[in-house]
Amino acid sequence: MLAESLFFSAVLFTIGVVGVLTRRNAIIIFMCVELMLNAVNLTFVAFAQVYGAAGQVFVFFVMTVAAAEAAVGLAIIIALFRHRQTVNLSNINLLKG
């Protein structure tokens, strides 16, 4: 089922990218990044079935990085909300020239 897994993974990754480009809510953009990580994990697991279980070890590491990223990222979003009272990225444009 390698080809099917790669198909599902490619579609999910693209949905994540389009979500990042079209949405303006910081939390939803953050969840789209998680969706992209999940799509790549599916590729890792599919290849692990064909090339050996070492690929699953990388899924383990990706999950750890995602958990760390969620903790720090959501703390940043809360700090941002305290400052600006919004998580809409259209209103957070301090660095825009």
Added chain:
Amino acid sequence: MGHNELPLFYVFHFYFFGIVAIVSAVAFVTRKSPVAAALWLVTTMFSLAALYVLLDAHFIGAMQVLVYAGAIMVVFLFVIMLLNLGHASELADGRGMWWKLAAGAVGLALLAQVFALTRARLPEALMLPENALADQVARTGAIAPLAGPLFHEYLLAFEVTSVLLLAAVVGAVVLGKRKEREHAR
């Protein structure tokens, strides 16, 4: 991997969970409400866990449910609740029509590129014999095939992961701490 020897039961569930994952991912990016989006993403993650189990990665499937659906998404929902992101100004989300069309074009181009990648020839010399992983799981259990490489070849990376988690905990505490100035308000 030929398809003929796979039971219909297996193939049906593989496609079923794959399609559920994609449909709920589409619902996730199109929902206006952050809570609805998060719950659709949980559905995607459960379907992916089912796909992992079908691909002989039982332990990863369990981790997907526990860590992703159970821990990370609960933190997301908790933050959405904490910030009370339900009111109208936050729901006026999304960009203009031109931006959405451009994003769709970028998405189609990316999809074409990734499909071209999946057509690439795979190195057959490195491939295991058919059903090697399933046989190993049947022989030694679901955790041993993963634990072997994790605690031998990738032991250093595994230990460095603990430093990463420590840094994340310290960072989250520092960012989440209120400043003294804010207390005075």
